[in-house]
Amino acid sequence: MTSSMLFNVTTLTYMVSMLLFFAFLASRNRTVGLAASSAAYFGFIVQTVAIALRWKESYDIGHGHAPLSNLYESVVFFSWTIILIYGLIEFKYKYRVIGAFVVPFALLGMAWAQLGLSSGIEPLVPALQSNWLLYHVITCFLGYAAFAVACGISIMYLVKEKQEGATGDAQAGGIIAQFPSIKVLDDLNYKAIMIGFPLLTIGIITGAAWANYAWGTYWSWDPKETWSLIVWFIYAAFLHARITRGWVGRRAAILSIVGFAATIFCYLGVNLFLSGLHSYGK
Amino acid sequence: MTTSKRGFMESAWDFFCSLKLSISLLIGLAATSIIGTVIPQSPPREYLESISAAKIKLYSALGFFDMYHSWWFILLLYLLTINLVACSVKRLPRIWKFISEPTLIFDDGLEKTLSLTHQFKMEGDAATLKEKMAAFLKGEFAEPVVTEVDGEYHLFAQKAPYSRLGVYVVHLSIIVIFIGALIGSFFGYKAYVQIAEGTSTSLVYKQGEERPFDLGFAVRCEKFSVSFYDTGSPKEFKSILTVLENGQPVSGYENIPIVVNSPLTYKGITFYQSSYGPAGDGAVYYFTAQNSKGGAPVQVAARKEERIPLPGGAFMRVLESTQDVRPFMPMFSGPAVRIEYLPASGEPQLVVLLRDYPDFDRQRGGELIFTYAGADEKFYTGLQVAKDPGVWVVWAGCSLMVLGIFIAFFLSHKRLWFRIANGRVTVGGTASKNQPAFQLFFDGLTEKLKKM
Ligand code: HEM
Numbered sequence: 001m002t003s004s005m006l007f008n009v010t011t012l013t014y015m016v017s018m019l020l021f022f023a024f025l026a027s028r029n030r031t032v033g034l035a036a037s038s039a040a041y042f043g044f045i046v047q048t049v050a051i052a053l054r055w056k057e058s059y060d061i062g063h064g065h066a067p068l069s070n071l072y073e074s075v076v077f078f079s080w081t082i083i084l085i086y087g088l089i090e091f092k093y094k095y096r097v098i099g100a101f102v103v104p105f106a107l108l109g110m111a112w113a114q115l116g117l118s119s120g121i122e123p124l125v126p127a128l129q130s131n132w133l134l135y136h137v138i139t140c141f142l143g144y145a146a147f148a149v150a151c152g153i154s155i156m157y158l159v160k161e162k163q164e165g166a167t168g169d170a171q172a173g174g175i176i177a178q179f180p181s182i183k184v185l186d187d188l189n190y191k192a193i194m195i196g197f198p199l200l201t202i203g204i205i206t207g208a209a210w211a212n213y214a215w216g217t218y219w220s221w222d223p224k225e226t227w228s229l230i231v232w233f234i235y236a237a238f239l240h241a242r243i244t245r246g247w248v249g250r251r252a253a254i255l256s257i258v259g260f261a262a263t264i265f266c267y268l269g270v271n272l273f274l275s276g277l278h279s280y281g282k
Numbered sequence: 283m284t285t286s287k288r289g290f291m292e293s294a295w296d297f298f299c300s301l302k303l304s305i306s307l308l309i310g311l312a313a314t315s316i317i318g319t320v321i322p323q324s325p326p327r328e329y330l331e332s333i334s335a336a337k338i339k340l341y342s343a344l345g346f347f348d349m350y351h352s353w354w355f356i357l358l359l360y361l362l363t364i365n366l367v368a369c370s371v372k373r374l375p376r377i378w379k380f381i382s383e384p385t386l387i388f389d390d391g392l393e394k395t396l397s398l399t400h401q402f403k404m405e406g407d408a409a410t411l412k413e414k415m416a417a418f419l420k421g422e423f424a425e426p427v428v429t430e431v432d433g434e435y436h437l438f439a440q441k442a443p444y445s446r447l448g449v450y451v452v453h454l455s456i457i458v459i460f461i462g463a464l465i466g467s468f469f470g471y472k473a474y475v476q477i478a479e480g481t482s483t484s485l486v487y488k489q490g491e492e493r494p495f496d497l498g499f500a501v502r503c504e505k506f507s508v509s510f511y512d513t514g515s516p517k518e519f520k521s522i523l524t525v526l527e528n529g530q531p532v533s534g535y536e537n538i539p540i541v542v543n544s545p546l547t548y549k550g551i552t553f554y555q556s557s558y559g560p561a562g563d564g565a566v567y568y569f570t571a572q573n574s575k576g577g578a579p580v581q582v583a584a585r586k587e588e589r590i591p592l593p594g595g596a597f598m599r600v601l602e603s604t605q606d607v608r609p610f611m612p613m614f615s616g617p618a619v620r621i622e623y624l625p626a627s628g629e630p631q632l633v634v635l636l637r638d639y640p641d642f643d644r645q646r647g648g649e650l651i652f653t654y655a656g657a658d659e660k661f662y663t664g665l666q667v668a669k670d671p672g673v674w675v676v677w678a679g680c681s682l683m684v685l686g687i688f689i690a691f692f693l694s695h696k697r698l699w700f701r702i703a704n705g706r707v708t709v710g711g712t713a714s715k716n717q718p719a720f721q722l723f724f725d726g727l728t729e730k731l732k733k734m
Contacts, residue, residue, distance in 0.1 A: 123511045129518075130543040198687045205680045214543045216554045216668030217472065218676060219463075221350045223319040233312035237305050244301045262312075270319070 003057055004119060006050035007076065011114050013043030014079075014107040021100035025175045033096050040103055044083045047110075051080065054121070063123045068137045071271075072117040077137070078267070079109030081145035089149060089192060095180050098188065101152030132210035140203035140228070144263050146196030147235070150189050151260035154253035157185040161250060186249050189256055190242060197235050204228050227266035234259040298368035307362045314358070318349035363460060366453050374450060381443045386429045388436045388699035388710060396699075396710040398721060400728045404707050408435055411702045418734070422727060423698055437700035445693035446714065451686030458679030465672030471495075473667040477503040478561035479660045482526055486667045497551065497667075500526040504537055506558055506661040510606045510615075518542075519555050521663040550669055557664030565659035567600050567619055569635070571650050579653075595626035596650065603657060607636060614639060619654055696720060698727075707731070 020036035023029075054067045067073045086102045089095075113119070160179045179185065207225065212218035219225060238255045241247035297303060322329050325347055330338060345352025385392060393399055404411055412428060412435040419426045419439045426439040473486035473495060482502035485494035504522040511517045518541055525535035525548050532548070540546045545554045565585065571592055572579040584590045586600045599622045604610070607618035616638035624630045625648075635654035636642045643652045694715035701708040709728060713720035 123513065123515065123517065125515060129541075132543075194691045198684065198691065201687060202684060205684065208680070209677070212670075212673060213545070214554065215556075216545070216552050216666050216670075218670075218673060221318060221323065226315050226319045226350075230312045230315050233308045233315070237308035237312070240301055240304050240308070244305065247305070 001053075003050045003054035006046055006053060007110070007114060010043050010047040010050060011107070011110040013039055013046060014083075014103060014110055017043060017099070018103045018107050021097075021103055025097065025100050025178055028178055036103075037090060037096050037099055040083055040099060040106075041087065044080070044087065047076070047080050047083075051076065058121045061121060063121055065124045065128075066134055067121075068133065069124055069128055070122060072113050072119045074137070074141070074267075075109050075113040075117065078141050078144060079106040079113070081141045082106040082109070082148050085142065085145045085149050085192070085195065088195070089188065093188060093191070095184070095188065097178050097180070098149070098153055098156065101156050102149050105148045105152065130210060130214065132206060132213065136203060136206040136210055139199050139206055143196045143199035143201075143203050144267060146192050146199060147231075147256075147260045147263045150192035150196060150256045153185055153189045153192060154256040154260075156180075157182055157189060157253040158250070158257075160185060161253075182249065186252065189253060193235055193238060193256065193259075197232075197239065200228070200232055200235070204232060224266065224270045227262070227270050231259060231262045231266050234262055295368065298365055299372045301369070303365050304362075304369070307358060307365060311358055311362070314349075314355065317346055321346050321349070323348060323350070359460070363457060366456060370450055370453055377446050377450070381446060384427075384438060384440060384443070384697070385699075386427055386436055386438045387431060388438070388701040388708065392699070393708070393710055396712050397717075398712065398724045399708065399710040400724075400731075401709075402707045402728075402731060403705060404734075405705070408433065408702050411435075411707065412437070414734070415700050415702060415707060418731070419698065419700065422730070423696075426698075426700070434701060434703040437698075437702070439698050441696045442693050443695050445689050445695050448686050448689030448691075448693065452683055452690060453686075455679045455683035455686055458682060459676050462672040462675030462677075462679055465675055466670040467672075470668070470670035470672060474556070474664065475501075475667055476559075476662045476664050477501060478662040479503050479506055482524075499532075499549070500529070501553065501665075502526055503663050506663040508558065508605060510608065513608075519558060521555055521558075521665070523553065550671065552668050554666040554668070555663070556666040558661050559664070561660040561662040565603070565657050567603065567657040567659075568655040569598075569621075570653045570655065571598075572653075574647075574649055574651050592650065594650075597624040598622065598652075599624075601632075603659065605659075611636075617654075617656060619657075621652070623648070623650070623652075625649065691715070694720065696723075 017036055017039035020032055020039055024033040024036050051067055054073075058065055058067065068077055082102060083106050086099060086106075090099065156179050160176055161182050163176045164182065180188070204225075207228070208218040211220065211225075234255065238252060238259060241252055241255060321341060341347055345354065349355055406414070415435075415437055416426050416428060419437060424439040424441050426437040429436045429438070471488050473488045475483060475486040477483055480503070482500045484497050484500040486497060488495050502524045504524055506519075506521045508519050509517045520539055520541045523535075523538050523540055523546055525532045525538075525546075535546075535548055538546050540553060540555050542555050545552050547553075567584050567586075569582040569584065570579040571582055573593075580593055582590055582592070582598070584598070584600050586603070588599065590598050592598055601620045601622055603617070603619040605617055607614050607616060611618070611634075614636055616636060618634060618636045621633050621635065622630055623633050631648070633643065633646065633648075633652060635652050637654045637656050640653045692715070694713045696711070696713045698709065698711040709724075709731065711720065711724050711727075
């Protein structure tokens with residue numbers, strides 16, 4: 001058995017989970033909902049094993065490093081963290097239905113990695129040979145994943161709000177009635193960002209510590225650094241927006257979606273469109 | 283006159299205390315920061331040649347080529363700082379009062395503001411009930427403060443009141459980080475130096491300065507080496523450095539290997555591996571040349587581009603060399619050279635020689651067979667030199683920030699009030715964070731009270 005087989009199983013399972021979530025939205029059947037999140041957790045376990053296996057495989061061929069060193073590995077890890085954060089939030093707040101808006105992100109990541117990215121295990125270039133790589137990448141991606149979950153919740157918020165506004169009745173509407181109330185969605189959005197913001201902060205700090213250790217400058221306004229700061233500013237604005245009258249709800253949801261768009265640009269766009277020190281995603 | 287002046291000061295103060303300003307500044311910083319990631323900072327000449335003169339003029343006037351140090355970006359950062367300080371000055375005393383002088387009396391007004399309240403009938407006189415409830419609160423929650431007003435008893439207990447200060451710790455940390463950055467920019471520097479193997483220097487070149495700067499001690503590069511993976515991509519760049527004071531090696535700083543991600547620090551100055559290259563054209567390459575019909579091989583030593591006579595009227599010249607041939611010839615590895623061979627008669631030939639494959643040149647079938655014995659090539663190591671006395675302040679600020687964020691997000695200021703009057707106990711409570719979890723706790727508490 002190889003890690004790449006298990007990654008294929010993971011992708012399929014997330015696909016099944018997403019379809020079940022959609023069926024859950026349509027049918028309001030609790031059993032379907034349970035099956036949907038069980039599928040997501042099963043996929044998560046398979047993926048965990050696959051990541052561990054890939055780690056071992058890298059030692060077997062003599063390169064020996066954590067599977068976080070190129071775009072393929074980072075996308076796989078990102079999708080893993082998304083399900084992890086979703087699981088935490090579902091477990092803690094018991095709103096299964098947000099899976100319908102979160103699992104697709106994880107599926108998208110896995111499908112892209114499996115179909116579009118080269119999956120070879122390569123040796124680490126000198127710049128990445130540091131334990132800081134682990135701390136930095138893990139915290140950043142957990143943060144990104146929490147923002148992905150917040151973005152899914154914010155999309156639900158906007159859909160729900162629009163529908164409530166249209167009918168003037170919170171009870172109407174088949175599928176959307178399954179959603180938690182906009183008050184709850186607003187709160188969940190905040191809670192997801194409350195998980196993501198400290199993680200991103202630690203991610204930026206470990207990145208700065210690493211840069212200082214490796215290059216003697218903790219901050220050099222490299223495009224990736226700057227974009228991570230942009231993301232951080234946006235979520236800081238979000239946190240303050242929430243305690244200001246007139247900014248809760250709709251505007252906060254939009255800010256959260258903009259924040260996630262910036263996060264994705266920070267993660268992928270910088271490497272695709274801009275140049276800098278983080279050759280990482282190339 | 284005075285009133286309008288006062289009015290101005292007051293509105294300026296309100297302006298700087300407003301959270302709307304904070305949100306605008308944060309979004310403004312996020313939006314403007316994008317510019318510097320799209321327009322190259324300190325752009326190379328090729329970029330400048332690729333855009334129009336009008337654009338260059340506009341961009342330089344707006345400071346876009348060094349955007350993060352432009353006056354308007356710095357101004358935004360200062361505004362943020364002022365906003366932060368003003369907001370804190372305005373709110374902190376109130377918060378402090380809130381913590382140090384909590385509301386002890388559980389009156390109707392307070393009761394109306396609380397979403398969690400509960401009322402019980404209880405047997406016993408007020409004084410006994412008070413003792414009982416105080417013991418209960420102490421056991422289940424925290425030691426209460428008891429106040430008696432007109433024969434009614436008010437009990438107040440709280441947990442983690444200082445968690446309210448978490449956000450101020452975060453805000454303070456931002457200012458600490460700014461201070462650290464300022465210290466670094468005033469008292470620190472970044473420089474660069476190239477040291478050839480076997481030589482030492484005390485002079486480094488600071489960024490943007492022509493004249494060298496004397497460190498006050500010297501660094502010698504004992505050796506530089508580079509190694510490669512099977513794939514031909516670099517595995518490690520390593521310099522062996524020794525620190526010299528007055529020409530003498532400093533004990534504990536002799537033959538220190540430094541690689542990317544593992545620098546050397548001496549007297550607060552850190553040396554980072556950053557680049558390397560051949561040190562001048564001082565390298566000597568060693569060859570043997572043997573006639574294919576037999577006879578003793580001839581030893582040849584050559585510098586690059588030097589025309590070396592060979593037996594029989596031929597000549598050779600070293601054109602280029604590499605430490606590792608894999609990127610050019612993936613089937614082979616190890617050092618290689620390319621030489622030009624000028625036979626006594628006939629066309630000049632380009633010949634590749636591989637140190638680790640001594641028989642390689644036989645295939646050529648030439649009159650002379652070469653082997654390459656290697657070179658004593660000298661490298662220079664390129665070191666980044668940095669001194670930043672502010673860096674510890676920055677780390678202190680970062681730690682403070684993480685601590686503050688955790689306090690602000692994950693600690694909750696919980697408060698409970700009990701009122702004992704007319705054989706009835708009224709309970710109320712509130713929490714600053716995670717209200718649902720507090721509600722569970724509150725419900726559990728009232729269940730226990732019911733059973734008493
Ligand atoms: C322009 C500068 C800023 C001002 C004037 C400002 C002001 C404030 C104020 C008044 C509060 C509410 C405090 C309370 O609830 O009593 C707050 C909360 C907070 N601020 Fe700031 N702030 C600024 C910048 C920042 C930045 C850059 C960060 C980045 C980490 C930050 C992090 C926080 C956090 C984490 C909270 C708590 C939010 C929550 O509990 O949801 N602030 N800020």
